[in-house]
Amino acid sequence: xxxxxxxxxxxxxxxxxxxxxGPVSGQALVPHTLQLDSAQLEQxxxxxxxxxxxxxxxxxYEVALSRARLATQLAPKNYQAWFLLGGLYLQTNEADKGxxxxxxxxSLKPDEPAILFAMGSAYFQQQKYSDAIASLQExxxxxxxxxxxxxxxxxxYYRLKKFPDAIAQYQKAVATDGKFWPAINNVGLIKYEQxxxxxxxxxxxxxxxxEKDAAEPTLAIAAALYTKGDREQGLAMGEAAxxxxxxxxxxxxxxxxxWGDRLLKDTQKLLETPRIKATLAQTQSQPDRTxxxx
Numbered sequence: 001x002x003x004x005x006x007x008x009x010x011x012x013x014x015x016x017x018x019x020x021x022g023p024v025s026g027q028a029l030v031p032h033t034l035q036l037d038s039a040q041l042e043q044x045x046x047x048x049x050x051x052x053x054x055x056x057x058x059x060x061y062e063v064a065l066s067r068a069r070l071a072t073q074l075a076p077k078n079y080q081a082w083f084l085l086g087g088l089y090l091q092t093n094e095a096d097k098g099x100x101x102x103x104x105x106x107s108l109k110p111d112e113p114a115i116l117f118a119m120g121s122a123y124f125q126q127q128k129y130s131d132a133i134a135s136l137q138e139x140x141x142x143x144x145x146x147x148x149x150x151x152x153x154x155x156x157y158y159r160l161k162k163f164p165d166a167i168a169q170y171q172k173a174v175a176t177d178g179k180f181w182p183a184i185n186n187v188g189l190i191k192y193e194q195x196x197x198x199x200x201x202x203x204x205x206x207x208x209x210x211e212k213d214a215a216e217p218t219l220a221i222a223a224a225l226y227t228k229g230d231r232e233q234g235l236a237m238g239e240a241a242x243x244x245x246x247x248x249x250x251x252x253x254x255x256x257x258x259w260g261d262r263l264l265k266d267t268q269k270l271l272e273t274p275r276i277k278a279t280l281a282q283t284q285s286q287p288d289r290t291x292x293x294x
Contacts, residue, residue, distance in 0.1 A: 045075025049084055056084070061092050072101075079108035083115060090118075095126050113143035121152055124159075132156040147177040154186065158258055163190050181207040185217050186258060193260035197224055215245035216257065223267040238270050239279045246283045249276075 049071040055064035068085040075081050082105035089098035099122050106115045116139030123132035136153040140146065154169030167190060170183040188203030201224050204217035219241035226234025247253045249271055254264060270276060 042075045042078065045071045045073070045078060045081060048074065049078070049081040052088070053084055056088060056091070061088055064088055065092065072104075077108060079105045079112065079115075082108065083112075083118070086122075087118065090122050090125065095122055098122055111142060113139040113146065113149075115139075116142070117146065117149045117152070120149070120156070124152060124156055127159075129156045129159045133160075145176045147173040147180045147183070150176065151180065151183050151186075154183065155258060158186065158190065163194065166190060179210050181210040181214060181217075184210070185214070185220075188217065188220060189258055189260060189263065192220070192224065192263045195262075197228065200224060213244060215241045215248050218244065219248045219267065220259075220263065223263060223270045226270045227266040234270060235273065235275050238273075238276050242276065242279050242283055246280055249280050 048067045052064040052067040052071060055061075055067065065085075065088045068081065068088050071078070071081040072085055082101050086098045086101035086105060089095070089101060099119060102115055102119050102122065106112070106119070109115065116135050120132045120134075120136035120139065123129070123135060133153060133156045136149055136156065140149055140153070143149070150169050150173035154166045154173065157163075157166035157169060167187055170187050173180050173183040184203055185207040188200040188207070191197075191203060192200035201221055204221045204224075207217040208214060208221075218237055222234045222237035222241055224234075225237065228234075242249055251264060251268060251271075254267065259267070271280075
Protein backbone atom coordinates (compact mmCIF):
# COMPACT_ATOMS: atom_id res chain seq x y z
CA UNK A 1 0.00 0.00 0.00
CA UNK A 2 1.69 3.21 -1.07
CA UNK A 3 1.93 5.63 1.80
CA UNK A 4 1.02 8.74 -0.16
CA UNK A 5 -2.15 8.05 -2.03
CA UNK A 6 -4.13 10.14 -4.45
CA UNK A 7 -7.27 11.39 -2.75
CA UNK A 8 -9.51 8.79 -4.39
CA UNK A 9 -9.89 7.02 -1.05
CA UNK A 10 -12.27 9.70 0.14
CA UNK A 11 -14.39 9.47 -2.97
CA UNK A 12 -15.09 5.81 -2.39
CA UNK A 13 -17.37 7.17 0.31
CA UNK A 14 -19.59 8.64 -2.37
CA UNK A 15 -20.81 5.21 -3.43
CA UNK A 16 -22.49 4.69 -0.09
CA UNK A 17 -23.82 8.25 -0.03
CA UNK A 18 -25.45 7.93 -3.41
CA UNK A 19 -26.94 4.51 -2.76
CA UNK A 20 -28.47 5.89 0.43
CA UNK A 21 -30.69 8.05 -1.75
CA GLY A 22 -32.64 4.93 -2.71
CA PRO A 23 -33.31 3.30 -6.07
CA VAL A 24 -34.07 5.64 -8.94
CA SER A 25 -36.76 4.58 -11.37
CA GLY A 26 -36.51 5.17 -15.10
CA GLN A 27 -37.76 8.46 -16.49
CA ALA A 28 -41.40 8.04 -17.56
CA LEU A 29 -42.86 9.81 -20.57
CA VAL A 30 -45.06 12.75 -19.68
CA PRO A 31 -48.05 13.08 -22.04
CA HIS A 32 -48.89 16.40 -23.72
CA THR A 33 -45.72 18.19 -22.52
CA LEU A 34 -41.96 18.08 -23.03
CA GLN A 35 -41.16 20.04 -19.86
CA LEU A 36 -39.58 18.17 -16.96
CA ASP A 37 -40.10 19.47 -13.45
CA SER A 38 -37.24 20.14 -11.07
CA ALA A 39 -37.85 16.95 -9.07
CA GLN A 40 -37.54 14.82 -12.19
CA LEU A 41 -34.34 16.60 -13.22
CA GLU A 42 -32.91 16.11 -9.73
CA GLN A 43 -33.77 12.42 -9.86
CA UNK A 44 -32.16 12.03 -13.26
CA UNK A 45 -29.03 13.81 -12.03
CA UNK A 46 -28.71 11.49 -9.03
CA UNK A 47 -29.14 8.51 -11.34
CA UNK A 48 -26.32 9.78 -13.58
CA UNK A 49 -24.10 10.32 -10.54
CA UNK A 50 -24.72 6.72 -9.48
CA UNK A 51 -23.71 5.55 -12.95
CA UNK A 52 -20.58 7.70 -12.79
CA UNK A 53 -19.64 6.24 -9.40
CA UNK A 54 -20.03 2.70 -10.75
CA UNK A 55 -17.91 3.50 -13.81
CA UNK A 56 -15.23 5.01 -11.58
CA UNK A 57 -15.02 1.75 -9.66
CA UNK A 58 -13.93 0.13 -12.91
CA UNK A 59 -11.48 2.99 -13.60
CA UNK A 60 -13.49 4.26 -16.58
CA TYR A 61 -12.80 7.81 -15.50
CA GLU A 62 -13.37 9.72 -18.74
CA VAL A 63 -16.81 8.21 -19.30
CA ALA A 64 -17.61 8.73 -15.63
CA LEU A 65 -16.57 12.38 -15.89
CA SER A 66 -19.07 13.15 -18.64
CA ARG A 67 -21.89 11.66 -16.58
CA ALA A 68 -20.79 13.43 -13.42
CA ARG A 69 -20.63 16.80 -15.19
CA LEU A 70 -24.16 16.31 -16.50
CA ALA A 71 -25.29 15.17 -13.05
CA THR A 72 -24.18 18.48 -11.52
CA GLN A 73 -26.11 20.36 -14.22
CA LEU A 74 -29.30 18.42 -13.62
CA ALA A 75 -28.93 18.35 -9.83
CA PRO A 76 -26.88 21.47 -8.99
CA LYS A 77 -27.89 21.37 -5.33
CA ASN A 78 -26.82 17.75 -4.83
CA TYR A 79 -23.51 17.90 -2.97
CA GLN A 80 -22.71 14.23 -3.64
CA ALA A 81 -22.65 14.86 -7.37
CA TRP A 82 -20.21 17.76 -6.96
CA PHE A 83 -18.15 15.66 -4.56
CA LEU A 84 -17.90 12.85 -7.09
CA LEU A 85 -17.08 15.26 -9.91
CA GLY A 86 -14.25 16.70 -7.85
CA GLY A 87 -12.85 13.26 -7.22
CA LEU A 88 -12.94 12.34 -10.89
CA TYR A 89 -11.15 15.54 -11.86
CA LEU A 90 -8.45 14.80 -9.31
CA GLN A 91 -8.14 11.22 -10.52
CA THR A 92 -7.53 12.52 -14.05
CA ASN A 93 -4.93 15.04 -12.82
CA GLU A 94 -7.12 18.14 -13.21
CA ALA A 95 -6.51 19.38 -9.69
CA ASP A 96 -7.76 22.95 -10.16
CA LYS A 97 -11.11 21.79 -11.53
CA GLY A 98 -11.27 19.14 -8.81
CA UNK A 99 -10.78 21.61 -6.00
CA UNK A 100 -13.35 23.97 -7.55
CA UNK A 101 -15.94 21.16 -7.61
CA UNK A 102 -15.10 20.22 -4.04
CA UNK A 103 -15.55 23.81 -2.92
CA UNK A 104 -18.97 23.78 -4.53
CA UNK A 105 -19.79 20.55 -2.68
CA UNK A 106 -18.67 22.15 0.55
CA SER A 107 -20.85 25.21 -0.02
CA LEU A 108 -23.82 22.81 -0.18
CA LYS A 109 -22.71 20.61 2.73
CA PRO A 110 -20.28 22.51 4.99
CA ASP A 111 -20.45 19.95 7.78
CA GLU A 112 -19.28 16.96 5.70
CA PRO A 113 -15.73 16.09 6.83
CA ALA A 114 -15.02 13.83 3.83
CA ILE A 115 -15.11 16.89 1.56
CA LEU A 116 -12.48 18.65 3.67
CA PHE A 117 -10.35 15.50 3.83
CA ALA A 118 -10.51 15.19 0.05
CA MET A 119 -9.55 18.83 -0.37
CA GLY A 120 -6.60 18.26 1.92
CA SER A 121 -5.40 15.35 -0.18
CA ALA A 122 -5.90 17.41 -3.33
CA TYR A 123 -3.79 20.26 -1.97
CA PHE A 124 -1.16 17.70 -0.99
CA GLN A 125 -1.18 16.46 -4.58
CA GLN A 126 -0.48 20.07 -5.67
CA GLN A 127 2.34 20.30 -3.11
CA LYS A 128 0.41 23.01 -1.26
CA TYR A 129 1.17 21.45 2.09
CA SER A 130 0.07 24.33 4.32
CA ASP A 131 -3.32 24.41 2.58
CA ALA A 132 -3.53 20.64 2.94
CA ILE A 133 -2.90 20.92 6.68
CA ALA A 134 -5.57 23.61 7.08
CA SER A 135 -8.23 21.56 5.25
CA LEU A 136 -7.40 18.32 7.04
CA GLN A 137 -7.40 19.99 10.45
CA GLU A 138 -10.79 21.54 9.72
CA UNK A 139 -12.19 18.17 8.72
CA UNK A 140 -10.74 16.53 11.81
CA UNK A 141 -12.61 19.01 13.99
CA UNK A 142 -15.78 17.45 12.58
CA UNK A 143 -14.50 13.86 12.65
CA UNK A 144 -11.49 13.50 14.97
CA UNK A 145 -11.06 9.74 14.73
CA UNK A 146 -10.38 9.39 11.00
CA UNK A 147 -7.12 7.44 10.59
CA UNK A 148 -6.73 8.12 6.87
CA UNK A 149 -7.06 11.87 7.43
CA UNK A 150 -4.68 11.79 10.40
CA UNK A 151 -2.24 9.91 8.20
CA UNK A 152 -2.54 12.46 5.40
CA UNK A 153 -2.02 15.24 7.93
CA UNK A 154 1.12 13.50 9.13
CA UNK A 155 2.36 13.28 5.54
CA UNK A 156 1.80 17.01 5.02
CA TYR A 157 3.82 17.80 8.15
CA TYR A 158 6.46 15.34 6.92
CA ARG A 159 6.82 17.24 3.63
CA LEU A 160 7.34 20.46 5.57
CA LYS A 161 9.98 18.63 7.66
CA LYS A 162 7.95 19.17 10.82
CA PHE A 163 8.88 15.71 12.03
CA PRO A 164 7.57 15.84 15.62
CA ASP A 165 4.17 17.01 14.33
CA ALA A 166 4.19 14.30 11.68
CA ILE A 167 4.97 11.56 14.20
CA ALA A 168 2.24 12.84 16.51
CA GLN A 169 -0.36 12.51 13.74
CA TYR A 170 0.87 9.06 12.72
CA GLN A 171 0.61 7.92 16.32
CA LYS A 172 -2.93 9.28 16.55
CA ALA A 173 -3.82 7.31 13.41
CA VAL A 174 -2.49 4.11 14.97
CA ALA A 175 -4.25 4.85 18.26
CA THR A 176 -7.50 5.12 16.29
CA ASP A 177 -6.81 2.02 14.19
CA GLY A 178 -4.25 -0.36 15.61
CA LYS A 179 -3.83 -2.12 12.25
CA PHE A 180 -3.02 1.04 10.30
CA TRP A 181 0.47 -0.08 9.39
CA PRO A 182 1.34 2.70 6.87
CA ALA A 183 1.46 5.20 9.74
CA ILE A 184 3.85 2.94 11.66
CA ASN A 185 5.90 2.55 8.49
CA ASN A 186 6.21 6.32 8.06
CA VAL A 187 7.42 6.81 11.62
CA GLY A 188 10.23 4.48 10.55
CA LEU A 189 10.97 6.69 7.55
CA ILE A 190 11.39 9.70 9.83
CA LYS A 191 13.53 7.84 12.35
CA TYR A 192 15.86 6.66 9.60
CA GLU A 193 16.36 10.20 8.30
CA GLN A 194 17.11 11.30 11.87
CA UNK A 195 19.83 8.66 12.15
CA UNK A 196 17.93 6.30 14.45
CA UNK A 197 18.45 3.17 12.34
CA UNK A 198 17.50 0.68 15.05
CA UNK A 199 14.39 2.65 15.92
CA UNK A 200 13.41 2.73 12.24
CA UNK A 201 13.88 -1.03 11.88
CA UNK A 202 11.66 -1.63 14.90
CA UNK A 203 8.90 0.47 13.32
CA UNK A 204 9.13 -1.41 10.04
CA UNK A 205 9.12 -4.74 11.85
CA UNK A 206 5.98 -3.64 13.70
CA UNK A 207 4.37 -2.74 10.35
CA UNK A 208 5.25 -6.19 8.99
CA UNK A 209 3.77 -7.83 12.06
CA UNK A 210 0.44 -6.32 10.98
CA GLU A 211 0.81 -6.80 7.21
CA LYS A 212 3.35 -9.53 6.53
CA ASP A 213 3.13 -9.14 2.74
CA ALA A 214 3.85 -5.39 2.70
CA ALA A 215 6.67 -4.71 0.26
CA GLU A 216 7.57 -1.26 1.55
CA PRO A 217 8.72 -2.04 5.10
CA THR A 218 10.35 -5.22 3.79
CA LEU A 219 12.54 -3.25 1.37
CA ALA A 220 13.27 -0.57 3.96
CA ILE A 221 14.54 -3.16 6.43
CA ALA A 222 16.54 -4.78 3.63
CA ALA A 223 18.28 -1.51 2.81
CA ALA A 224 19.00 -0.78 6.47
CA LEU A 225 20.45 -4.24 7.09
CA TYR A 226 22.53 -4.18 3.91
CA THR A 227 23.97 -0.78 4.84
CA LYS A 228 24.75 -1.97 8.39
CA GLY A 229 26.81 -4.82 6.94
CA ASP A 230 24.32 -7.68 7.19
CA ARG A 231 24.57 -8.21 3.44
CA GLU A 232 23.05 -11.67 3.16
CA GLN A 233 19.88 -10.92 5.11
CA GLY A 234 19.59 -7.56 3.40
CA LEU A 235 19.78 -9.15 -0.04
CA ALA A 236 17.31 -11.87 0.90
CA MET A 237 14.76 -9.37 2.17
CA GLY A 238 15.40 -7.14 -0.83
CA GLU A 239 14.60 -10.02 -3.17
CA ALA A 240 11.44 -10.78 -1.21
CA ALA A 241 10.30 -7.15 -1.41
CA UNK A 242 10.86 -6.93 -5.17
CA UNK A 243 8.94 -10.16 -5.72
CA UNK A 244 6.04 -8.77 -3.70
CA UNK A 245 5.89 -5.52 -5.67
CA UNK A 246 8.58 -4.51 -8.13
CA UNK A 247 7.43 -0.89 -8.20
CA UNK A 248 9.56 -0.43 -5.10
CA UNK A 249 12.66 -0.88 -7.27
CA UNK A 250 11.81 2.48 -8.87
CA UNK A 251 13.44 5.39 -7.05
CA UNK A 252 10.76 7.82 -8.25
CA UNK A 253 8.09 5.57 -6.76
CA UNK A 254 9.98 5.57 -3.46
CA UNK A 255 10.14 9.37 -3.51
CA UNK A 256 6.38 9.45 -4.13
CA UNK A 257 6.01 7.31 -1.02
CA UNK A 258 7.99 9.84 1.03
CA TRP A 259 11.29 8.02 1.30
CA GLY A 260 13.94 10.49 2.48
CA ASP A 261 17.37 11.16 1.01
CA ARG A 262 19.31 8.96 3.42
CA LEU A 263 17.10 5.92 2.92
CA LEU A 264 17.00 6.47 -0.85
CA LYS A 265 20.78 6.57 -1.02
CA ASP A 266 21.13 3.35 0.97
CA THR A 267 18.36 1.63 -0.98
CA GLN A 268 19.97 2.50 -4.31
CA LYS A 269 23.11 0.67 -3.21
CA LEU A 270 21.02 -2.42 -2.56
CA LEU A 271 19.10 -2.13 -5.83
CA GLU A 272 22.34 -1.86 -7.81
CA THR A 273 23.64 -5.23 -6.63
CA PRO A 274 23.71 -8.00 -9.28
CA ARG A 275 21.47 -10.22 -7.17
CA ILE A 276 18.69 -7.66 -6.86
CA LYS A 277 19.01 -6.68 -10.52
CA ALA A 278 18.61 -10.33 -11.49
CA THR A 279 15.53 -10.68 -9.28
CA LEU A 280 14.03 -7.56 -10.80
CA ALA A 281 14.67 -8.78 -14.35
CA GLN A 282 13.06 -12.11 -13.52
CA THR A 283 10.03 -10.45 -11.97
CA GLN A 284 9.52 -8.05 -14.86
CA SER A 285 9.71 -10.89 -17.38
CA GLN A 286 6.54 -12.45 -15.96
CA PRO A 287 3.67 -11.17 -18.16
CA ASP A 288 0.90 -12.23 -15.80
CA ARG A 289 2.28 -10.62 -12.68
CA THR A 290 -0.15 -8.55 -10.64
CA UNK A 291 0.33 -5.60 -8.32
CA UNK A 292 -1.80 -3.66 -5.95
CA UNK A 293 -3.20 -0.35 -7.16
CA UNK A 294 -1.48 2.90 -6.06
